[in-house]
Amino acid sequence: MPPAPPASTPPLLRWSWSSVLIIWAIWTALALLSVGGAALTFRQIGRPIEWRWLLTSRLLDWYTCALFTPLFIWMARRRPIERSGWGRTVPLWLALTSVCIIPKYALFLALMKLLLPQSHMPTLREMVSQSFVIESMVFWALIGVIHAVVYYYRYREREMEAVLLQGQLAEARLEALGAQLHPHFLFNTLQGISTLLHRDPDAADRMLARLSDLLRRTLRRAESQEVPLGDELETLDNYVAIQQVRFQDRLTVEKVIGPGAEEVFVPHFVLQPLVENAIEHGIARRAGAGRITIAALRNDDHLELSVTDDGSGLDHSNDFPVEGIGLGNTRRRLAALYGERAALTLGPAPGGGLRVDLVVPLRRPG
Amino acid sequence: MRAVVVDDEPLARERIRSLLAGDQAFELVAECGDGAAALEAITIHAPDLLFLDVQMPEMDGFAVLQSLPADSLPAIVFVTAYDEYAFKAFEVNAVDYLLKPLEPERFQAALHRVRERLDRRGTAEAEPELRALLAQLRAERPAPVRIVVREGERLFFVRAEEVDWIDAAGNYARLHARGKTHLVRETMKSLETRLDPTTFVRIHRSVIVNVDRIGSLEPYFHGEYVVTMKDGTRFTSSRSHSERLRSLLR
Secondary structure, eight states: OOOOOOOOOOOOGGHHHHHHHHHHHHHHHHHHHHHHHHHHHHHHTTTOHHHHHHHHHHHHHHHHOOOOOOOOHHHHHOOOOOOOTTTHHHHHHHHHHHHHHHHHHHHHHHHHHHHOOSSSSHHHHHHHHHHHHHHHHHHHHHHHHHHHHHHHHHHHHHHHHHHHHEEEEEEEEOOOOOHHHHHHHHHHHHHHHHHHHEEEEEEEEHHHHHHHHHHHHHHSSOOOOOEEHHHHHHHHHHHHHHHHHHHGGEEEEEEEEOOTTSEEEETOOOHHHHHHHHIIIITTTTSSSSSEEEEEEEEEEEEEEEEEESTTTTTTTTGGGGSHHHHHHHHHHHHHGGGGGGGEEEOOOOOSSSEEEEEEEEOOOO | OEEEEEEHHHHHHHHHHHHTOOOOOEEEEEESSSSHHHHHHHHHHSSEEEESSOSSSSSSSHHHHHHOOGGGOOEEEEEESSOHHHHHHHHHHHHOESSSSSOHHHHHHHHHHHHHHHHHOOOOOOOOHHHHHHHHHHHSSOOOEEEEEETTTTTEEEEGGGEEEEEEEEEEEEEEEEEEEEEOOOOOOHHHHOTTTTTEEEEEEEEEEGGGEEEEEOOGGGGGGGEEESSEEEEEGGGGGGHHHHHHHO
């Protein structure tokens, strides 16, 4: 299993005055509770309560424990106890807590001698052997709380991420819909159908069916983040076929799909904005003919997708944003779905024009 | 009556062609797929009617309109799929326009209006609504102006920024650009309305100069100026046209 993505540290466990204050307050509360408990016990067995001694020893006991909080937080970030690898992490933590007990009591005894020189104190060896079990339990409770905070935070982060991804999918769907309902595209397609009705009713029917299919596929609620590339290519075929009837001999679209590529899952609606950009840059903005190449190549662990046009490239693109809204959303979705294993790059195509390269890691939809 | 269709989508041209075929009064003389081809066709055929698509690559319908001689505009029916700016401009200036997909009844109505207007005016005088649209476009959406020059059988474009100065020669104007002289059949008044007023100034009834090519300016008698171009050509501005020159000196 790949290492879990580096989750950011929960605010409470980050180094700041407010979190130090909160953690100190929690420890103080615990110390005061134990003071209260001890006082009750003394009263029950009828012994006089020495408040000065009780408060000093209890607070020192807990505060010397509290001093290890930053170390444990630091350790929890580096070597958290997780389902995978607990066989290594648990012994490591056991060793750490066992070792920490010694400096803890050394410090405790030193401070006690300093603050209450007249009281009788046991030796360090006695102290450690007496309190080893109870002290270990305190440390492990602390470790448990730290992990609980980390896990809760991570769980919330994942939930937020899922919501975010859902939002981006909806955005991509809206964009695809927007491209099809782009007034210029829609009305010119309808004009084309209207023309064909008189000359070639069958061709008009086909174009109408393609437009309907395109709209239906986009309107259909997208349940999954990812679909096989083959599905994306089918939707794209409709779009391209309509554009080709509109532009006729001005638009040539070539598809180069390597073996096995069609089964690879890619983000839903990932291709259309790229092809739409290519048509916009390569064909619609100039008077001549243009060619668009869509290539997909499956490798051992990733899919390489590219959309290339032979338009004027990046040089003349100052008047319109190359990094349009479509590409921005695509980039965010890729990052959310695959992290650093996916990439989207934009560059000049050999022989002029623009080339968009997409790398998607192979994986089944989760 | 001669008609020219300009649209970058072949199917849209085909539709207009077939709709127009039903009307004996109009003859389709040219179909153009882009703005540059349209300017050529309009210069060659001098059509009475122009179907002009608004959205086209490189040179859109408005740029075509701004590059046509303003004093001999054909009747224009704009065709648009969707363009909010165009809608507004057409509505404001009451210019004829058709929406895609084309509706036969509306198409016939537009043809009817065009025929009425052409019968009425007889002479080549641009419609006031087209002039208003042009004025609005020049202010809000200035397009690079190209002037079509015809030399024998050959047609070519001279871009406005290449022109040093223009002088009148009867019904013609002479464009002086890059050391060459081109004769175009267009009045000074029409050229003046088409050219960017911040770059081109009419300094005399028969002279328009490109401000960027002025070498020096010397006051002469009665508020007139002697204008020396960078190529050494000298003009004397007329008093009635000196106001613009004076404003340049401020």
